[in-house]
Structure formats: C-alpha cells, structure tokens
Amino acid sequence: MTRGIVHGIEIHADPKAVFDTIATRSGLAAFWTPEVEGDVVEGGELIFGFAGAPARLPIRVSRLDPPREVAWECPGGFPFWEGTTVTWSIEPSEHGAKLVFQHTGFPDAQPEYDFGSVSLTWAQIVARLKEIVESGGAPNPALT
Numbered sequence: 001m002t003r004g005i006v007h008g009i010e011i012h013a014d015p016k017a018v019f020d021t022i023a024t025r026s027g028l029a030a031f032w033t034p035e036v037e038g039d040v041v042e043g044g045e046l047i048f049g050f051a052g053a054p055a056r057l058p059i060r061v062s063r064l065d066p067p068r069e070v071a072w073e074c075p076g077g078f079p080f081w082e083g084t085t086v087t088w089s090i091e092p093s094e095h096g097a098k099l100v101f102q103h104t105g106f107p108d109a110q111p112e113y114d115f116g117s118v119s120l121t122w123a124q125i126v127a128r129l130k131e132i133v134e135s136g137g138a139p140n141p142a143l144t
Contacts, residue, residue: 004104005119007126013133015090015097019067021133022088030139031129040064046072050143059086080110101126 011018021027025036028046035049035056042064048057055077062085063071069089076082084105091098103122106115121143128142 001108002105003108003110003115004102004106005115005122007101007119007123009099009101009126009130010093010095010097011099011130011133012096015092016067017133018090018097018099018129019070021129022070022090023064023066026139027132029141031132031141032125033141033143034139057081080106080114099126099129 021031023040025038025040025046028040028048029036033048033050035051036046037049038044038046040046040061042061044061046059046061048059050057057077058075060073060075061070062073063069067090069087071088072086074081074084074086084103087100087102087104089100089102101122103118106118125142128140131137132140
C-alpha cells in the first residue's frame, strides 16, 4: 500500500501565470528553492538543491499540459521519495485558478512523523507559490 499528500488552494491569478511559475526554472526558484538545474521539458530532468541537505533531489518531468498540469516522477534522492509522483493540477475558478497539488506513492513503511513533515513542507511551498503568483513580486523561495 501507498499513501499520498493532497493540498488545494485558490490562487487569485490567471491559470497560465500559475502554470508558468511551476513550469519554469525561474518560477520554481522563486517559490521553492533557488537551486534549480536542468530542463523543464517533458522527459527532462531537474535537480533541486537545498542548503544544509545532504542530498540533491532529482525529478523527471513526466507531463506538461499548459496551462492545466505539470507532473513529475521522483527517482529517489530523499528517503521514501523513490517511485513517488508529484502532480500540480490547475483549473480556472471564479477568482482565478484552483490548484490541486498531489504527491503520491509514499510507502506505508515511512514513519508518520516523516510523512507529516513532508506534508507540512509541501503546504508551505504551495502557500509560497500562491504568494509569489498573486503578488508578481520578487522571488522568495520557501526553502533556502
């Protein structure tokens, strides 16, 4: 069995602006971590670095469907992330865009405190994405 994380949020911006932030290195660096390398193209690989983290995180871009979806596959890098998938689904809403973030495929063997920590961190990252897109402001990554 596996389990997953789901976070939904309303973003007061055009769905294309949300998609463009998630689907570009500069956008990812603005809300997640400033250490982003690679190509945001289907089949491309991104490498994320985090200050103080012993490992860098590889991500394979498995789907880009502008302006509706960005999907990634995680080959490893962090404990319990191997074989997980991340999906950013975007749809128009009355106030701009509705974002549903999912990170699925975590093994049941992952300790609860670790799973909870990952979920909390993703919630903070999704909130930072909302802040950056809505303000059109300067980069302010959640993790530095």
